[in-house]
Amino acid sequence: PTGEPEGTLMYPSDEYKPGIPNSARINATILALVRNEELHGMLQSMRDLERTWNHKFNYPWTFFNDVPFTEEFKEKTSALTNAETRYELIPKEHWDMPSWINNDLYEESVKTLKKNKIQYADKLSYHSMCRWNSGMFYKHPALENVRYYWRVEPDVHFFCDIDYDIFRYMQDNNKTYGFTITLYDAPKSIPTLWPETIKFLAQHPEYLHKNNALDWLSDSLRRPEHNKQANGYSTCHFWSNFEIADMNFWRSKPYEDYFNHLDRAGGFFYERWGDAPVHSIALGLFEDKSKIHWFRDIGYQHIPFFNCPNSPKCRGCVTGKFTDGESWLHREDCRPNWFKYVGMD
Ligand code: GDP
Numbered sequence: 001p002t003g004e005p006e007g008t009l010m011y012p013s014d015e016y017k018p019g020i021p022n023s024a025r026i027n028a029t030i031l032a033l034v035r036n037e038e039l040h041g042m043l044q045s046m047r048d049l050e051r052t053w054n055h056k057f058n059y060p061w062t063f064f065n066d067v068p069f070t071e072e073f074k075e076k077t078s079a080l081t082n083a084e085t086r087y088e089l090i091p092k093e094h095w096d097m098p099s100w101i102n103n104d105l106y107e108e109s110v111k112t113l114k115k116n117k118i119q120y121a122d123k124l125s126y127h128s129m130c131r132w133n134s135g136m137f138y139k140h141p142a143l144e145n146v147r148y149y150w151r152v153e154p155d156v157h158f159f160c161d162i163d164y165d166i167f168r169y170m171q172d173n174n175k176t177y178g179f180t181i182t183l184y185d186a187p188k189s190i191p192t193l194w195p196e197t198i199k200f201l202a203q204h205p206e207y208l209h210k211n212n213a214l215d216w217l218s219d220s221l222r223r224p225e226h227n228k229q230a231n232g233y234s235t236c237h238f239w240s241n242f243e244i245a246d247m248n249f250w251r252s253k254p255y256e257d258y259f260n261h262l263d264r265a266g267g268f269f270y271e272r273w274g275d276a277p278v279h280s281i282a283l284g285l286f287e288d289k290s291k292i293h294w295f296r297d298i299g300y301q302h303i304p305f306f307n308c309p310n311s312p313k314c315r316g317c318v319t320g321k322f323t324d325g326e327s328w329l330h331r332e333d334c335r336p337n338w339f340k341y342v343g344m345d
């Protein structure tokens with residue numbers, strides 16, 4: 001609206017208040033994949049997000065599970081919000097190991113992953129979860145007519161009051177993806193992810209967006225050993241336990257073809273590809289990088305990392321704090337890498 005070139009248009013969110021609370025909502029939902037055993041962690045996350053944001057807008061909550069939710073789960077979560085709550089079962093064909101995965105090869109691979117100290121390597125459900133979050137969730141019938149989502153996990157924290165409609169911001173500014181934290185990944189969980197990506201790109205050079213973030217994805221300067229072990233990928237990714245995004249991107253042909261290529265390659269099971277690097281690579285290659293937004297104003301924690309803005313609207317987190325874990329964890333922050341290539345200060 002101001003005539004500034006796309007991508008440099010940055011609304012200071014304190015001033016950005018389009019839409020009246022509880023007026024017309026965007027086609028969107030808050031979304032959580034969660035286990036019944038994580039009820040109390042889910043209630044924690046809900047309380048924070050309702051208090052800081054959603055009580056002003058009342059976006060529905062959609063909960064997903066690979067087994068049915070208990071009555072207790074439904075009662076206690078729905079009691080925490082005035083918004084609609086939906087409880088959805090994941091179809092088996094979206095969750096189970098696909099037929100082309102060889103079980104013996106999977107068992108062998110787990111041994112290698114464990115030797116390399118890859119967390120959750122021997123947990124089959126974790127592999128299924130990463131695959132579901134990569135290429136399945138937006139295909140669930142319950143989301144068929146929904147466009148935007150905000151992904152929330154149990155046991156996360158939100159610290160800052162947000163007074164504008166986040167989904168309206170996404171739509172009005174033509175944003176595809178919003179994040180709070182970026183991290184380096186464990187290279188040995190994804191040794192063939194980048195090589196498979198390069199193979200795919202060779203088959204589909206037309207999918208590469210002209211304003212892509214390939215130089216961000218392939219950076220080798222700050223942590224060269226990561227790039228080397230991941231065979232050309234910096235491992236820098238948007239930490240996807242927090243995601244605010246437009247499902248039209250995941251539903252697009254480039255992403256669908258990319259996901260199917262990866263799914264056939266088998267790395268969700270033979271390695272431990274996470275949905276975070278898969279989403280991040282796809283965004284960095286197939287999307288206009290100016291459509292990716294850092295929500296600097298959303299104070300957030302998922303153990304052990306924080307996004308903690310300098311604002312009187314935030315309570316309970318220390319401005320600028322990145323981690324409360326061991327000091328070496330500070331090296332895991334790759335936001336400077338993103339800012340360098342996307343040209344933000
Ligand atoms: P981490 O954040 O990588 O340590 O992994 P989490 O254990 O937090 O799992 C990521 C998300 O997937 C969380 O929202 C979990 O509740 C959810 N999740 C993981 N495994 C399962 C599962 O087997 N069933 C269901 N329903 N949810 C799962």
Ligand code: MN
Nearest residue numbers: 153154241302
């Ligand atoms: Mn988690």
